[in-house]
Amino acid sequence: MxxxxxxxxxxxxxxxxxxxxxxxxxxxxxxxxxxxxxxxxxxxxxxxxxxxxxxxxxxxxxxxxxxxxxxxxxxxxxxxxxxxxxxxxxxxxxxxxxxxxxxxxxxxxxxxxxxxQNETYSLGAQVVAAAISSGCFMIMFRGSWIDFIPAVFVGGLGFIAYIYFQRILEVKFFSEFLGSFVIGLASFGLVSIGLGDQIDKIIIGSVMPLVPGLLLTNAVRDLMAGHLVSGISKGAEAFLTAFAIGAGIAVVLSFFV
Known part of the structure; x- marks a missing residue:
């Protein structure tokens, strides 16, 4: 050479x-x-x-x-x-x-x-973290302690559904939609049988693990740094995720509440 x-x-x-x-x-x-x-x-x-x-x-x-x-x-x-x-x-x-x-x-x-290297936490650890954070977010949004356990259960169940559908569906939108749909359905079921009190607070706390917080942050930081294409595309992706979460909850509230 x-x-x-x-x-x-x-x-x-x-x-x-x-x-x-x-x-x-x-x-x-x-x-x-x-x-x-x-x-x-x-x-x-x-x-x-x-x-x-x-x-x-x-x-x-x-x-x-x-x-x-x-x-x-x-x-x-x-x-x-x-x-x-x-x-x-x-x-x-x-x-x-x-x-x-x-x-x-x-x-x-x-x-x-x-x-x-694959250093992500195990599925069990992720579910536990999502469940506990759901209960804590519910309290943070001024929910009652009576709904803490229901929010923990619903948040964990919704996150499991999201992960499951994400593995079998190629379109991310549908996994987020179905995950939030499960959250809304489970929240309505628990409140209906008397195991929960405020369905709105349980839903709000439970969907927080699905909210694209990092994506929104990166979108704003890229826009501020002048990377308009990346910032707008990440912002659009975050908007679609938020829309999917809201649509899943809206379907449940429209038919069951």
Missing amino acids: NEQEAIQQETYDIMEVCLLAGRIMIQSGAETYRVEDTMTRIAYAYGARESHCYVTPTGIIFSIESSEPTKTKLIRISERTIDLRKVTRANSISRQITAGELSLEQAYRAFKTLQG
């Missing part, structure tokens, strides 16, 4: 590391401006002084300018979740890179290892 081919190969390797870091971060719920800044800093740390990246929730375009024609690569992002621990670790690896502590190969292995 001559010198020109070695430089070209190093450029491709830098792009692979940057794109891998960007993929991990955007799939784990990071803000668009944070992803772009991290990719640019990694490229600069490895000697790519002229790099450009364009990040959206569904794709990443990255290019590095050199003496040869500009190298550009596009990757598609089809799955997104919330895993802020991965975002934190990806940031930690990028800081090690900018500090000169990791070679190109070591950085790639570190990001590849991070990508393969």
Whole structure:
């Protein structure tokens, strides 16, 4: 391999590391401006002084300018979740890179290892957290302690339904709609048999684990940072999620209350 081919190969390797870091971060719920800044800093740390990246929730375009024609690569992002621990670790690896502590190969292995890790909490832990938080939100919205246990039960049941339908349905809208529908139906059932008092407070507390809080926050932060496409698209996704939750509850209230 001559010198020109070695430089070209190093450029491709830098792009692979940057794109891998960007993929991990955007799939784990990071803000668009944070992803772009991290990719640019990694490229600069490895000697790519002229790099450009364009990040959206569904794709990443990255290019590095050199003496040869500009190298550009596009990757598609089809799955997104919330895993802020991965975002934190990806940031930690990028800081090690900018500090000169990791070679190109070591950085790639570190990001590849991070990508393969699944550190999300177990389904049982998620359900318990959703259930307890539902009861606490119900109290926070000035509900009575009589409804605490019903809210805990309904919140956990609704979250289980949401996870279940999310696994069998390809459209996220329907899983959110059906999850909120189960919440409304269970709340109405408990109040009807005398195990609950205020159906509105139970419903409000129970749907809170489904509310897209991080998505709304990222949408606003991206808009403030000037990333209009990403901000508007995330805001639209959050709006559809809120509409699905509201529609599921509205169906129950329309037919049963």
